[in-house]
Amino acid sequence: MTMSAAWQYDQGLPCGPAANAAKYLAGEAGFDACQQAVMTHGGFGYAKEYHVERYLREVMIPRIAPISPQLILSFIGEKVLGLPKSY
Numbered sequence: 001m002t003m004s005a006a007w008q009y010d011q012g013l014p015c016g017p018a019a020n021a022a023k024y025l026a027g028e029a030g031f032d033a034c035q036q037a038v039m040t041h042g043g044f045g046y047a048k049e050y051h052v053e054r055y056l057r058e059v060m061i062p063r064i065a066p067i068s069p070q071l072i073l074s075f076i077g078e079k080v081l082g083l084p085k086s087y
């Protein structure tokens with residue numbers, strides 16, 4: 001999805017929907033991976049020495065900024081699917 005969005009951008013095509021979808025999916029995939037890493041380490045996943053707790057904290061950044069998952073879903077709902085504004 002990221003490569004598709006980048007290709008659309010490079011071609012000068014409208015890439016808002018693809019870029020938003022790519023950012024959403026990448027953020028959620030990163031979060032899922034870090035959460036799974038903590039859970040896989042069990043109690044040690046919470047310990048600083050194993051670093052995965054830091055990854056879980058830091059992976060929140062690509063979810064929060066520059067736009068949150070909820071606002072991406074709102075963008076896709078409104079601008080791509082033509083649904084009425086929900087907020």
Ligand SMILES: Cc1cc2nc3c(=O)[nH]c(=O)nc-3n(C[C@H](O)[C@H](O)[C@H](O)COP(=O)(O)OP(=O)(O)OC[C@H]3O[C@@H](n4cnc5c(N)ncnc54)[C@H](O)[C@@H]3O)c2cc1C
Binds near residue numbers: 061066087
């Ligand atoms: C490390 C870091 C660096 C940053 N750097 C920059 C920077 O360089 N330049 C810059 O301009 N900004 C920067 N930001 C700010 C960033 O863009 C915002 O934090 C981000 O857009 C989220 O906005 P907010 O913090 O106001 O949270 P809010 O918009 O208040 O979001 C809080 C929660 O409310 C939800 N929410 C908000 N509105 C709706 C809605 N209409 N419907 C449903 N849910 C909603 C969100 O999804 C989220 O869960 C940075 C943030 C961080 C953490």
